[in-house]
Amino acid sequence: MCGALLSSPGSVVLGALNGLFVAGLAHFAIGGTAFAIIMIAEAILLAIRLVSLKRVKSIHEAGGVPAIDTPITLSIIWCSLQGALFFFAIRTGSTPLMVLAAAHCMGLVGPLCARNYAAPRLALLLVGLCVAPFVIGAASTGEPLMLALVFLLPGFLLGALQILAQYRSAMLAALGAELINAQRARHDPLTGLLNRHGLEGVMKDLSRNQVFSLVCFDLDGFKPINDRFGHAAGDRLLCEVGERMRNALEEGQVLARIGGDEFLALLPGQGAEATNARIEAVIAAVSDTPYTVDGKALVQIGVTAGFACYPDDATGIAELHVLADRALYAAKKAGKGFGTRYQPSLAA
Template sequence: MNGALLSSPVAVIMGALNGLFVACLAHFTVGGAAFAIIILAETILLCARLASLRRVKATRAGGEIPYIDLPVTLSLLWCGLQGLLFFFAMRTGNTAIMVITAAHCMGLVGPLCARNYAAPRLAMLLVGLSVCPFLIGAATTGDPVMLALLALLPGFLLGALQLLANYRSAMLSALSAEMINADRARHDPLTGLLNRHGLEGVMKSLSRDDVFSLVCFDLDGFKPINDRFGHAAGDGLLCEVASRMQAALDEGQILARIGGDEFLALLPSQGAEKTEATIEAVLANVSSAPYPVDGTSLVQIGVTAGFACYPEDATDITELHVRADRALYAAKKAGKGFGTRYVPSLAA
């Protein structure tokens, strides 16, 4: 809704210029104080709306969600002003002015529906503020034929509603597909855990003042089981292991699968001592009981871990991952089945 309402400065400017054109044409052709007042009000509103959009842009640039109260209020005022313009222009009796006014009025409906599809009731209110005075002005010109416009009103409103529904349906479908694709890009399709890309996104969102640990896990004995029982059994085993690992973590701690039988855990606000305790809990959960495969056989799986702490061991996320991985490699080389922290002697 914010994006649709507030991100169209070109539409704001063009709508205002069209309104000023019609008002100026009527003023210089027919005259009257009404059009002079409308021209002045149109100019003031345009300046206010552009200033509002600049503030919105600055708020977005700061990473915040802008308030829409003022832009919506200004949109309501502008559409009401257009309604007054249409009313007085239709009552001039000047054929050229009336035709141009009708063209401007009808030209507003599409953009109003397109920009405000996320708020259908607001869109219909904006359309009504613009169109209803036009119809009243036309119907009170004294020309009986103009009364026919009132008969067209129900069909016109239904058409606007259909236009809104079509815009809304199309945009919601596009947004839904975009959200699904974004979610798939961040998650492992097998286990449902975050993947490497998703975990990196979480780590990049952390403050440089935060303290956290990054743990690399690698399963022990998985490949022979995968080769013996097949990939389907291996996939089921990975899902069960992931479930046990996740169960050992506290709320707010994030587990990700980065490929094969490799997992990463992000432990926010946790130093070395607490991380070692968490690793022990994960190792115990993973190896606590055998895993059923192919319906009859039971297999045992172990896990080895290596970790590094931010900012003690590295002040760069990429380097932190590298050092946690080196600690994992050292643990596997030393005998597997336990966790160890990175130390400077492991540097390449």
């Protein structure tokens, strides 16, 4: 997050142009070497920062995570340079230059807080590097009224902290809500398993050269139990069945509920033989031990499975699902309670 916030070319260029503008006006109006040095340093630093940002962008595009040390260091140097500009501008005694310096200084506070809210101590340091030299320069002019800025500085910094806290709170709330929505979009609200959309996302991340099996599970005898004991009891039963099925899978194997009493399992790296063994383990986990319903009644649930293998049976995810579903239908038609692989003879 810090790397992304410190990588805004637009704000870097605009900030540098404003600094160059103020330093340039001061140099042509007042003269001296201080503003000329600041102008040269501003131009060199801008070039270095743009090169750094280009490198950050290339790392992002390559899927990497850029280091933030260089952007942070360059930001600290730039804010120190702005502080020097404000110090010398305020000491000129020129009212127009003092107003320009004050406007530029105050204009930096909001963007610095907004861009660096994820690192509040860094943001406060950057603000301080800009504001403190301005206040020190004003106090050293000998103008009594300028001393009031010294007493205003603590309140000013507290105000910056308040801005940071508000930015941070609002953005973290937005990120949290986005994460929750993404979680809900990918997971079944009843069992907590992945839903169809979530499973498809996992499957798309698999390598095209990777072997895997897709298994369709359908519960046997669930509907009569659901009708007899009610939907609330049926929901609790589905949750327990889902937990047993998930525990029967190995690490790296993924289970999803796609609706009603239908489940899908993704078994990466599994061929037909290994998939048959895993299906037997799932069927045993679901069927061997009765379930307690309403605290007293014992009921039995069975499960039937059909599966297809990638890339032997299909070369696309959608097609693989269709073939596994056909195998499931054939198994249920043949007697239920077991798993079978798709065969070309099952084609519709």
